[in-house]
Amino acid sequence: MIKNYFKTAWRNIRKNKLFSFINVLGLSIGIVTFFVIMLYVQDELSYDRFNKHADRITRVIFQADINGGKINEGIVMAPVAATMKKDFPEVEDATRMVALGYPKIIYDDRSFKSDRVAIVDPNFFEIFTLPLIEGNAATALLQKNSLVISQTAGKKYFGEENGIGKILKLDNEVYTVTGIMKDIPSNAHFHFDIFMSMTGWQAAASDSWMSGNFYTYLLLMPATDLKQLGSRLPGMVEKYMGPQIQQQMGLSLEQFRTSGNQLGFALQRLTDIHLTSNTTNELEPGGNITYVYIFSGVAAFMLIVACINFINLSTAGASRRAKEVGVRKVAGSGRGQLISQFLCESMLITFFALLTAFVVLQMALPLFNNISGKDLSITWKPASAFIGLGVIVGLIAGCYPAFYLSSFKPILVLKGRIANKQGSLGLRSGLVVFQFFISVALIIGTIIAYQQMKYIQQVDIGYNRQQLLVIPNSWALGGNERSFKEEMLRNSMVESATMSWFKPVGPTNYNNALAYPGGNDNLIVNGVDYQVDDQYIPVMGMKMAAGRNFSHHFPTDSSAIILNETAVKSLGWTNESAIGKTVVIQNSPRGQHFPYQVVGVVRNFNFKSLHEMISPLYMTYFPQGGLIFKVNTGDVQGLLAAMKKVWDDYRTEEPFTYSFMDDLFSNVYASEQRTARVLNVFSVLIIFVACLGLFGLATYTAEQRTKEIGIRKVLGARAAQVIRLLSGDFLKLVLIASCIAFPVAWWGMSKWLQNFAYRIEIHWWVFVVAAALALLIALLTISFQAIKAAMANPVKALRTE
Numbered sequence: 001m002i003k004n005y006f007k008t009a010w011r012n013i014r015k016n017k018l019f020s021f022i023n024v025l026g027l028s029i030g031i032v033t034f035f036v037i038m039l040y041v042q043d044e045l046s047y048d049r050f051n052k053h054a055d056r057i058t059r060v061i062f063q064a065d066i067n068g069g070k071i072n073e074g075i076v077m078a079p080v081a082a083t084m085k086k087d088f089p090e091v092e093d094a095t096r097m098v099a100l101g102y103p104k105i106i107y108d109d110r111s112f113k114s115d116r117v118a119i120v121d122p123n124f125f126e127i128f129t130l131p132l133i134e135g136n137a138a139t140a141l142l143q144k145n146s147l148v149i150s151q152t153a154g155k156k157y158f159g160e161e162n163g164i165g166k167i168l169k170l171d172n173e174v175y176t177v178t179g180i181m182k183d184i185p186s187n188a189h190f191h192f193d194i195f196m197s198m199t200g201w202q203a204a205a206s207d208s209w210m211s212g213n214f215y216t217y218l219l220l221m222p223a224t225d226l227k228q229l230g231s232r233l234p235g236m237v238e239k240y241m242g243p244q245i246q247q248q249m250g251l252s253l254e255q256f257r258t259s260g261n262q263l264g265f266a267l268q269r270l271t272d273i274h275l276t277s278n279t280t281n282e283l284e285p286g287g288n289i290t291y292v293y294i295f296s297g298v299a300a301f302m303l304i305v306a307c308i309n310f311i312n313l314s315t316a317g318a319s320r321r322a323k324e325v326g327v328r329k330v331a332g333s334g335r336g337q338l339i340s341q342f343l344c345e346s347m348l349i350t351f352f353a354l355l356t357a358f359v360v361l362q363m364a365l366p367l368f369n370n371i372s373g374k375d376l377s378i379t380w381k382p383a384s385a386f387i388g389l390g391v392i393v394g395l396i397a398g399c400y401p402a403f404y405l406s407s408f409k410p411i412l413v414l415k416g417r418i419a420n421k422q423g424s425l426g427l428r429s430g431l432v433v434f435q436f437f438i439s440v441a442l443i444i445g446t447i448i449a450y451q452q453m454k455y456i457q458q459v460d461i462g463y464n465r466q467q468l469l470v471i472p473n474s475w476a477l478g479g480n481e482r483s484f485k486e487e488m489l490r491n492s493m494v495e496s497a498t499m500s501w502f503k504p505v506g507p508t509n510y511n512n513a514l515a516y517p518g519g520n521d522n523l524i525v526n527g528v529d530y531q532v533d534d535q536y537i538p539v540m541g542m543k544m545a546a547g548r549n550f551s552h553h554f555p556t557d558s559s560a561i562i563l564n565e566t567a568v569k570s571l572g573w574t575n576e577s578a579i580g581k582t583v584v585i586q587n588s589p590r591g592q593h594f595p596y597q598v599v600g601v602v603r604n605f606n607f608k609s610l611h612e613m614i615s616p617l618y619m620t621y622f623p624q625g626g627l628i629f630k631v632n633t634g635d636v637q638g639l640l641a642a643m644k645k646v647w648d649d650y651r652t653e654e655p656f657t658y659s660f661m662d663d664l665f666s667n668v669y670a671s672e673q674r675t676a677r678v679l680n681v682f683s684v685l686i687i688f689v690a691c692l693g694l695f696g697l698a699t700y701t702a703e704q705r706t707k708e709i710g711i712r713k714v715l716g717a718r719a720a721q722v723i724r725l726l727s728g729d730f731l732k733l734v735l736i737a738s739c740i741a742f743p744v745a746w747w748g749m750s751k752w753l754q755n756f757a758y759r760i761e762i763h764w765w766v767f768v769v770a771a772a773l774a775l776l777i778a779l780l781t782i783s784f785q786a787i788k789a790a791m792a793n794p795v796k797a798l799r800t801e
Helices: 002-015 017-045 080-087 151-158 226-230 233-249 253-258 270-276 289-316 318-330 335-372 380-406 410-414 422-458 474-489 536-540 555-559 565-570 636-649 661-668 670-704 706-714 719-753 764-791 794-798
Strands: 057-066 069-073 091-099 104-107 110-113 117-120 132-134 146-150 167-170 173-181 194-197 215-220 262-269 468-471 494-499 512-517 525-532 544-547 560-564 582-588 591-602 617-621 627-631
Touching (some): 017 270, 017 289, 017 335, 017 380, 057 080, 057 270, 080 215, 080 233, 104 151, 146 151, 151 173, 226 262, 233 253, 233 262, 262 270, 289 380, 289 670, 335 670, 422 719, 422 764, 468 661, 474 494, 474 636, 494 536, 525 536, 525 565, 536 627, 555 560, 555 591, 560 565, 560 582, 565 591, 582 617, 591 617, 670 719
Parallel strands (some): 117 194, 146 173, 525 617
Antiparallel strands (some): 057 069, 057 215, 057 262, 091 117, 104 110, 104 167, 132 173, 468 627, 512 525, 544 591, 582 591
16 A cells, blocks of 8 residues: 555656656755754754763853943952852852963973963863863872873874873963863863863962952852852842942942942853853853844744645645546545545655755755854754654655645545636645745845844944954063064055054953042942053044143153043043043053043043944053054065064064954954855845746746636737736735735844844835845746746647647
8 A cells, every 4th residue: 555655656747747847846945954053053052061060060250330431251250169169058169160261382492372371170070071082080189280181282282102201381380280071062162182280370369359350250059049049149249349449439328329339240051152142251262142032933934934835736636636536426435545645745745855855965064064153064863853854854844735735525526616616726825925025025035134234344444444454462572572573664655653552443452441530439330441552642643632642752651541432421521621621540650540640631532342332441651562554565475575574683482463354344244244145145045945846936927827728828818818817816815925024123133233233224216126136036036937827839838628
């Protein structure tokens, strides 16, 4: 019996080659798209879940609102970990981590560079599941100057030799390798190759609750209520931070809060860090839960559209199968047997779609990885899921046609009274509307996302990022940075240069600073402190709003300050009235509560992501380290070669590295750019699959109306009228879909744009263009069959049975 089902199914597939091809192609594209997106979503949702106690690990973050300046940092003070373990019984253990930066690493007279070095508490490996290949996780970091390295780092430094017991120098301090760990999985929110012991590190023993740079993680007791634990954190602030605020600011915590200021701590689940964290000072750029939702929706829509095509084409071809169903029923076939027959056909088509999809998947996955920046692959679990997905899709797509076709009454179908069943027509129309509703919404979303990304690249950010060359590891020059700068300024290809570790984009130093107007310590304004030289503002192409720039001709500028316009407004002044006023910075590098005199106001420039509004900024004259050059040449390679030659003359034992400011700017929005490109590809695929279905329906419609068209042509109808007749109904459906898609797309994209502090307005013409594109695509899809039917010989049409 089953053999006969498949034999009959194969005959029907061969008989209807075009529609079988459309179904196979549509289903295969739908399956591949859905599967690839689900691999991406699964990878995003899996971050940090490899840890054995992932559901019990939380991170402590610091939050504050000081005169409207919001702080939301992933780093906290040194004593937080020990205090919470001592005062809160829900905390089973606590550990800390500090990212070290770019230490100079030496082994056996060979010099290396790595930015993947961290200092951690000795119990770090007991909380995080990072297995050691060699060494004991519980004791590896107990001793001072001990460290654990990754397997990859071990091969880099020691080759095939056993690294245990080897000596490494980090910034000229000697460390002993006491453990080799497996490389950290890609789906972790941090990646370090070297973990140094925090034992004996002076900063780790600090009792200051006013500043710190410790990433602090808690291992909670099972079944701990995170919300309840978080509600008790204000008590810790009052007990430990309050006295230090009183001591340093001369204000009680209550007085501090009376002015509208707030500060405290919050708890963040480890598994939420990658997708939902919005803290500054993150160890690595995270993902975005919004994009996970968007991609999941696109995957579901793609699969639905592919299934809709199958249902539409199957029900549209019902008239072809009607007599077959009638004869089978008269011959004694039960409805269950007919359902089995049609499901066999569905599964056979799905089988061919799966084979096609598997081939396409092998080619598509590397391309997707290249576009998305992921490293997704197929293992046996995803492979079995892939097959399971195909079976489910086959059943879903085939169920309705099977039940629909098997429901025909034999007497009616043998009399030919089934072709115009209204319920079927209504369903098909509704499904076409749904397909193009999705298509139009995606077209609108694609246009708006493109406009926003283009706007970000072109918006006036307050400085000129073009032709700015940054040397990120200029620290390797030691005390020779000024000499290197002066030597390069003698090169005609270099226009000017500045010394500062602070850049408005890309990796940079980042100093939070609390400041208040002289004589009014109740008005505390949180901002960012930039330490710059007198060339910083002109090199960066920034504009002064009032006053003057720093100058080495003024010895008193060591105690001078330049504010941005936001800082001036927050301090209660105007640009002009601010000049000559005193600003006190509480944690200045020149001392606590150091008074500066305002000599200038710089126009606002974006020194954070365009997702955020410009916050207060304080510039102080403190020329040290960091090199940024303004270049004026088209011969970039020649300039780089000249710089490398001068660099090598200083024998830094560090490679000459560089980056351009505009590239650093683009990198900030690389994630959005990649996401936009991926969505563009999937949008095109969804529209293509929808058009496949429309093409199939247009073909069926033309076939069913062959005699009608012949009669109309005999009676004098022109080709244009026939084309309009066949296209009109479908174009109406696309127009209805567009009207439904407009408000939905507007709402969705408005929500998305709210992620950007600087964003475009959504214009009416975007919707007109999207509808016009959808109508044009539909018309081009239908036109082939419409023109073919219109140009056909009416005599042959009238002979058609």
